[in-house]
Amino acid sequence: MAITSIKNLKEFSTTNERFEGAHLLCPGCAHSMIVRELLNCTDDNLVLATNTGCLEVSTAVYPYTSWDTSWIHIGFENAASAVTGAEAMYKARKRKGTLKDPDAPVKFVAFGGDGSTFDIGFQWISGAVERGHDFTYICLDNENYANTGGQRSSATPIGAHTSTAQAGRVSYGKKQKKKDIVGIFAAHGAPYVAQLSPNKWKIMAKGFQKALETEGPCFINTVSACTTEWKFDPKDTIHVTDLATDSLMFPIYEIINGTKLNILYRPKNIIPVEEYLAAQGRYKHLFKPENRHVIEQIQKEIDEKWEYLQRREEASV
Amino acid sequence: MADKMELNEVEVWDGNYAASQALRQAQVDVVAAYPITPSTPIVENYGAYVANGYVDGEYVMAESEHGAMSACVGAAAAGGRVATATSSQGFMLMLEVLYQASGMRLPIVLTVVNRAVASPLNVRGDHGDMYAGRDSGWVQIDAFNAQEAYDLTLCAFKIGEDLDVRLPVMVHQDGFVTSHTAQNVYPLSDEEAYAFVGDYKPVDEMLDFSRPVTYGAQTEEDWHYEHKAKQHKALMESYKVIDKVFEEFEKKTGRKYNRLEQYMMEDAEVAIVALGTTVETAIYAAEQLRKDEGIKAGVVAPRSFRPFPYNEIREALANVKSVAVLDRSCPMGAMGALYNEICGAMASTPANPLVTNYIYGLGGRDFAVEDAKNIFREQKANADAGYITTELQQFSGLRGPKLAFYEAKRS
Ligand SMILES: Cc1ncc(C[n+]2csc(CCOP(=O)(O)OP(=O)(O)O)c2C)c(N)n1
Numbered sequence A: 001m002a003i004t005s006i007k008n009l010k011e012f013s014t015t016n017e018r019f020e021g022a023h024l025l026c027p028g029c030a031h032s033m034i035v036r037e038l039l040n041c042t043d044d045n046l047v048l049a050t051n052t053g054c055l056e057v058s059t060a061v062y063p064y065t066s067w068d069t070s071w072i073h074i075g076f077e078n079a080a081s082a083v084t085g086a087e088a089m090y091k092a093r094k095r096k097g098t099l100k101d102p103d104a105p106v107k108f109v110a111f112g113g114d115g116s117t118f119d120i121g122f123q124w125i126s127g128a129v130e131r132g133h134d135f136t137y138i139c140l141d142n143e144n145y146a147n148t149g150g151q152r153s154s155a156t157p158i159g160a161h162t163s164t165a166q167a168g169r170v171s172y173g174k175k176q177k178k179k180d181i182v183g184i185f186a187a188h189g190a191p192y193v194a195q196l197s198p199n200k201w202k203i204m205a206k207g208f209q210k211a212l213e214t215e216g217p218c219f220i221n222t223v224s225a226c227t228t229e230w231k232f233d234p235k236d237t238i239h240v241t242d243l244a245t246d247s248l249m250f251p252i253y254e255i256i257n258g259t260k261l262n263i264l265y266r267p268k269n270i271i272p273v274e275e276y277l278a279a280q281g282r283y284k285h286l287f288k289p290e291n292r293h294v295i296e297q298i299q300k301e302i303d304e305k306w307e308y309l310q311r312r313e314e315a316s317v
Numbered sequence B: 001m002a003d004k005m006e007l008n009e010v011e012v013w014d015g016n017y018a019a020s021q022a023l024r025q026a027q028v029d030v031v032a033a034y035p036i037t038p039s040t041p042i043v044e045n046y047g048a049y050v051a052n053g054y055v056d057g058e059y060v061m062a063e064s065e066h067g068a069m070s071a072c073v074g075a076a077a078a079g080g081r082v083a084t085a086t087s088s089q090g091f092m093l094m095l096e097v098l099y100q101a102s103g104m105r106l107p108i109v110l111t112v113v114n115r116a117v118a119s120p121l122n123v124r125g126d127h128g129d130m131y132a133g134r135d136s137g138w139v140q141i142d143a144f145n146a147q148e149a150y151d152l153t154l155c156a157f158k159i160g161e162d163l164d165v166r167l168p169v170m171v172h173q174d175g176f177v178t179s180h181t182a183q184n185v186y187p188l189s190d191e192e193a194y195a196f197v198g199d200y201k202p203v204d205e206m207l208d209f210s211r212p213v214t215y216g217a218q219t220e221e222d223w224h225y226e227h228k229a230k231q232h233k234a235l236m237e238s239y240k241v242i243d244k245v246f247e248e249f250e251k252k253t254g255r256k257y258n259r260l261e262q263y264m265m266e267d268a269e270v271a272i273v274a275l276g277t278t279v280e281t282a283i284y285a286a287e288q289l290r291k292d293e294g295i296k297a298g299v300v301a302p303r304s305f306r307p308f309p310y311n312e313i314r315e316a317l318a319n320v321k322s323v324a325v326l327d328r329s330c331p332m333g334a335m336g337a338l339y340n341e342i343c344g345a346m347a348s349t350p351a352n353p354l355v356t357n358y359i360y361g362l363g364g365r366d367f368a369v370e371d372a373k374n375i376f377r378e379q380k381a382n383a384d385a386g387y388i389t390t391e392l393q394q395f396s397g398l399r400g401p402k403l404a405f406y407e408a409k410r411s
């Protein structure tokens, strides 16, 4: 298979654009960075599916489309089924000799927000991974239902304010912890599972390429900073994402075959999570004295998780 | 290449087996499915064909009916022949995706083995699931026995895939009475069947990378209405292709299908309009009543439930004095859906038959020849009186006190 090797950021702007700049995502939205990087890290033909959410409603408003490759959206929950149906059709037609260009390499990729991945579409992805189709699922994890105005999802971290888990006089925001989606798909025995982030774009591109090259179902959770719902200035997307990875709120790692974990990024200076939280309006209320304990809890859980990831890496499990 | 199957001139197949054989012979590229009673054997039979080399397409066992139909949509958009099967709760779980499939104009074939919809949970046949699909934008064809389930499944591919239609098609059969009752079926050979269905013609396929396509776009108040209207027009006009395919099928097999089937209607004074296996019961009752009681009874059966054969209904019932419309789905707070269609068709004609509604057979309650006869006799009484002698809506075959609604306005 052909894969474009990307040496510097500038090359992204010169590689062929299968995702047009003309779309309706907010300025500063990380969804588009992640999608563009995926499309630019391979020369292969792509069949893409996208669940309902910000990415979908912003890129295919009739009579326009931002996609210069095959793309399908069915509903909020079923992009994994759509793309694996297409993959099955590819196999059948290849066998029967009815493809127009049977030798052209093709990759199958589904995109979903955290809402459609952690919540409503969870079963569909689980089924598609268990069936072993050759595809990659990429979650654009902005930790809320952004398209519908910022409701909580099971990816929303404890303490964050959302419209359905509000911070108020007697509430510090969401009470429940975030689901470990990477662990869950690693537990499916998927050959390649990772958490990646667009500020570490070289690592992300490599991870994407690894997933596309790997035969079988691969799952990648990507950190997608949402300027509107996280409440930060659109120019600060990468800055906030840096704080996310360097505070280890979003550790960057991969798990091979469900059994071997590699840490892909170790911050030189690990920063306190407080700095990450303080950069976003959705955590503002945590800095009130009565909510400080939540920040402490978040920090404690981050430390424990980092410790756990390192132990697994050392033990090569 | 998949192995061919040698079939006898006459096989003894139930409706499920007949439908699965038609799927095999059409050389479907992708079947994505999930099992549910009473359509499970379709999926199992197909699995046996796959395991024994009779199928060279892909067989995707999904994690749910919603996932199955979603995979069918993705597969169809990738430019090949696609089919699946379901019933009842599975149909209801698919419902969201049924609308999405038709909105994207993907010619998927869905064999529906009709079954009641919970609660209470019930595995037996009625038309609750079939009725739930009636606004979903699919062509809906109704088979009354195993032979028809086979024949019409082959026709369904040819109808839906026609370049003038490009819509998904459901082929319905009644749960158990058709699906699990072995009958004589005259199949085509594998070669003849495939020659009739023909090769799939990809349109706007996702696997042609020289021409990228976007499926499932967003439209709001600016374009949504035009899209839906166009889809409705395609479904309305699909009758031409249905007629053409039925004609071709007759030439090949001698078996003639019509969008509206009519039995003994030439001189009929009273009629039953019904769907599914009830049609054969009503025909048998009509024959006996003609012989034994001199009642000129006839039967009218929409073979094509969508598009609905309004013009044919108007002609068929033009000279009938009293009509009973039988609905095998509980309308819950209204008249039966088939009744409303028939009244809608007749309201704009000079003919003014007396039309009443019978709800019957819910959850697989048996509908016997005597039930059909009683309904015909009530029509005869209406015809003789010149007005409706019963309530407008009656429940037939219900235990306990009689249940009926809306007194007719007597003239
Ligand atoms: C079955 C169904 N339920 C609810 C919705 C409404 N809905 C559309 S997008 C969305 C939230 C999307 O959130 P996420 O998946 O996280 O994507 P994001 O917009 O945040 O990128 C919701 C609730 C829908 N379209 N379909």
Ligand code: SF4
Binding pocket: A024, A025, A026, A028, A029, A030, A031, A054, A058, A142, A146, A147, A225, A226, A227, A228, A229
């Ligand atoms: S609301 Fe958030 S996720 Fe949606 S387009 Fe705006 S920044 Fe992106």
Ligand SMILES: [Mg+2]
Binding pocket: A113, A114, A115, A140, A141, A142, A143, A144, A145, A146
């Ligand atoms: Mg989201």
